[in-house]
Amino acid sequence: MTPDVAPLIYARGLTKRFTDFVAVDGVDFEVARGEAFGFLGPNGAGKSSTMRMIGCVSPVTSGTLRILGMDPAADGARIRARLGVVPQDDTLDLELTVRENLLIYGRYFDLPRRVIRERTEQLLAFANLSERGDDRVEPLSGGMKRRLTIARSLINEPEVLLLDEPTTGLDPQARHVLWDRLYRLKADGVTLVLTTHYMDEAEQLCDRLVVMDKGRIAACGSPRQLIEEHATREVLELRFDRADNAVIAEKLTGLAGRTEVLPDRLLLYTDDGDRALAEVGARGLEPDSVLVRRSTLEDVFLRLTGRTLVD
Amino acid sequence: MSTPLSLRSFSYWAYQYKRTWRSSLTSSFLNPVLFLAAMGVGLGSLVNKNAPSAARLGGVSYLTFLAPGLLAASAMQIAAQEATYPVHGAVKWLRTYHAMLATPLRVVDVLVGHLAWIAVRLLLVASMFTAVMAAFGSVRSWGVLAAIPAAVLTGMAFGAPIAAFAVGRESDSAFAPMFRFLVVPMFLFSGTFFPVSQLPAVLRPVAYVTPLWHGVDLCRSLALGRAGAVRSLLHVAYLLAWVAAGTAAGMRSFRRTLVT
Numbered sequence A: 001m002t003p004d005v006a007p008l009i010y011a012r013g014l015t016k017r018f019t020d021f022v023a024v025d026g027v028d029f030e031v032a033r034g035e036a037f038g039f040l041g042p043n044g045a046g047k048s049s050t051m052r053m054i055g056c057v058s059p060v061t062s063g064t065l066r067i068l069g070m071d072p073a074a075d076g077a078r079i080r081a082r083l084g085v086v087p088q089d090d091t092l093d094l095e096l097t098v099r100e101n102l103l104i105y106g107r108y109f110d111l112p113r114r115v116i117r118e119r120t121e122q123l124l125a126f127a128n129l130s131e132r133g134d135d136r137v138e139p140l141s142g143g144m145k146r147r148l149t150i151a152r153s154l155i156n157e158p159e160v161l162l163l164d165e166p167t168t169g170l171d172p173q174a175r176h177v178l179w180d181r182l183y184r185l186k187a188d189g190v191t192l193v194l195t196t197h198y199m200d201e202a203e204q205l206c207d208r209l210v211v212m213d214k215g216r217i218a219a220c221g222s223p224r225q226l227i228e229e230h231a232t233r234e235v236l237e238l239r240f241d242r243a244d245n246a247v248i249a250e251k252l253t254g255l256a257g258r259t260e261v262l263p264d265r266l267l268l269y270t271d272d273g274d275r276a277l278a279e280v281g282a283r284g285l286e287p288d289s290v291l292v293r294r295s296t297l298e299d300v301f302l303r304l305t306g307r308t309l310v311d
Numbered sequence B: 001m002s003t004p005l006s007l008r009s010f011s012y013w014a015y016q017y018k019r020t021w022r023s024s025l026t027s028s029f030l031n032p033v034l035f036l037a038a039m040g041v042g043l044g045s046l047v048n049k050n051a052p053s054a055a056r057l058g059g060v061s062y063l064t065f066l067a068p069g070l071l072a073a074s075a076m077q078i079a080a081q082e083a084t085y086p087v088h089g090a091v092k093w094l095r096t097y098h099a100m101l102a103t104p105l106r107v108v109d110v111l112v113g114h115l116a117w118i119a120v121r122l123l124l125v126a127s128m129f130t131a132v133m134a135a136f137g138s139v140r141s142w143g144v145l146a147a148i149p150a151a152v153l154t155g156m157a158f159g160a161p162i163a164a165f166a167v168g169r170e171s172d173s174a175f176a177p178m179f180r181f182l183v184v185p186m187f188l189f190s191g192t193f194f195p196v197s198q199l200p201a202v203l204r205p206v207a208y209v210t211p212l213w214h215g216v217d218l219c220r221s222l223a224l225g226r227a228g229a230v231r232s233l234l235h236v237a238y239l240l241a242w243v244a245a246g247t248a249a250g251m252r253s254f255r256r257t258l259v260t
Helices: A047-054 A072-080 A098-108 A113-126 A142-153 A172-187 A199-205 A223-230 A245-251 A273-282 A297-305 B005-019 B021-047 B051-056 B062-082 B085-092 B096-101 B107-135 B144-166 B172-189 B204-209 B211-223 B229-258
Strands: A009-017 A022-031 A036-040 A062-067 A083-086 A160-164 A191-196 A208-213 A216-221 A234-239 A258-261 A266-270 A289-294
Touching: A009 A047, A022 A047, A022 A208, A022 A216, A036 A047, A036 A199, A047 A062, A047 A160, A047 A191, A062 A072, A072 A083, A083 A142, A098 A113, A098 A142, A098 B005, A098 B096, A113 A142, A142 A172, A172 A191, A172 A199, A191 A199, A199 A297, A208 A223, A208 A297, A216 A223, A216 A297, A223 A297, A234 A273, A245 A258, A245 A266, A266 A273, A273 A289, B005 B021, B005 B096, B005 B107, B021 B062, B021 B107, B062 B107, B062 B144, B062 B172, B062 B211, B085 B096, B085 B107, B085 B144, B085 B172, B096 B107, B096 B229, B107 B144, B107 B229, B144 B172, B144 B211, B144 B229, B204 B211, B211 B229
Parallel strands: A036 A191, A036 A208, A083 A160, A160 A191
Antiparallel strands: A009 A022, A009 A062, A208 A216, A234 A266, A234 A289, A258 A266
16 A cells, blocks of 8 residues: 555444443444545444544554554554544633643644744634634633634644534534634645534535444445435425324325324425425325425434434 | 653643742742741740750750651642642643643653642742741751752652542542541641650551651751661652652553543
8 A cells, every 4th residue: 555545544343342331333434635534423323432542542442443554552642743633522721821722732742832833823813813812711702712622733733633523512603614614624635534413514524424323333425425325315394283193194105215204294205305295285185384305414314323312 | 852741741730830820939938937937936935945845856946846847748738739639620620631642642741740740849849948947047957958859759759649549530529538637637647746756656656657757757857967878768768669659550540530
């Protein structure tokens, strides 16, 4: 293998076992240089455990993991020197200023102060925090702290950026600002590896993703591929205000590839939503509201991981 | 040449000290002033009037007896504080250790860097304390300069094992009882304020086992210029054994807590 085509991250049979449960159960995946790769899954699916193994802070129980061609068990510190990590919970020093947080972090990588100073100005501009450079971190908003964490993770100009649920808990504006920054990084050739349980995030950011469930990989591909393979082209949503959805579902038999009965609506998975809707009318049914939409990753996700609540 | 990894974590602690250095140095100054004034001078004036007492104190004034013992005991107290809440906070509150471990730093660097910082803090406190001793006129020998590193060693004999204990605690609720039932009784009964020979015979062996008694006796004999080589070396060896055992325990507990 030449360095150009060798995957940046390579996992085979990767397993993480804790005393009482298996968090990651023998997963295989590869991440290529410059790719934006996502781990999508409900809580407890094993996403964060996988990320922590890639980040070389959690030892691999069994299986093979290579990052930048190195083994985390032997070369953890050397690998981490070339990674950027955005952990699920911020680890900023709330008492220090924004600039001081970058300085402290840069010193962990042994970057000269001059280099840190130069990069700090660029990173603060990138993170839209130039005005707040000398403010303490504690009173900053959640979105600002998250952007600072991302800026900090870039201080060593990493080849791979690991983002564990980068936008969880942020308001829509803050999420969009963050996505915009991540696009720019991707455009600059930084390899992004992220976990999320937001479908729109995965659809927007990821070239390729795996859907994880109960420690295993349930599906793998580009967002488009996953939708094609695991969902129909369109979904017809029907609401009947005063009727038993289960009874109505009987009357819809054979209309769509798959019909899902929810308490408040019926979902018909079909390749042609309008034709299915015409057929609904032809069968004498008059829904109170109707929506024909394209399938989304969310449909795939719920199909693969179920609708049961995971806590 | 690259900076040693544990020096990089040390420099974090040194950097964040600038947040609190004023109040910290003020208390390192006021603490010995108040104690030496109240106990050494005030209470001492009564003790010194009693000839048999003076003999049991080795023929020196109470202030001169007390000051080097208090130096060792203060080092213990500062070390216990520095090895509890900041260590716990670096796991649970600010999560500083987790931030460090996402970088090239390893668990051993996180531990060694933090312990090294505690040692430097102790050095500052002990130096300040010694300066106050001199101002009170209680210095009898140049040996007091050797009492400064001896006090640092005494503090670390507590700092290392306490940090090992503190890192794995789910909450900070264990620390108050630790101070109440271990640190304070040692402070009071390990020879700081009166010779251990005054304790009931059954309790004396307990005092001899505590690292603090060894630290107090070492600091006192050095400061008074009466240190015997063998006895001092035994003290140093005993204290070093606590530092080593505490650091080894710390390696285990830091790894168990931080690498999951």
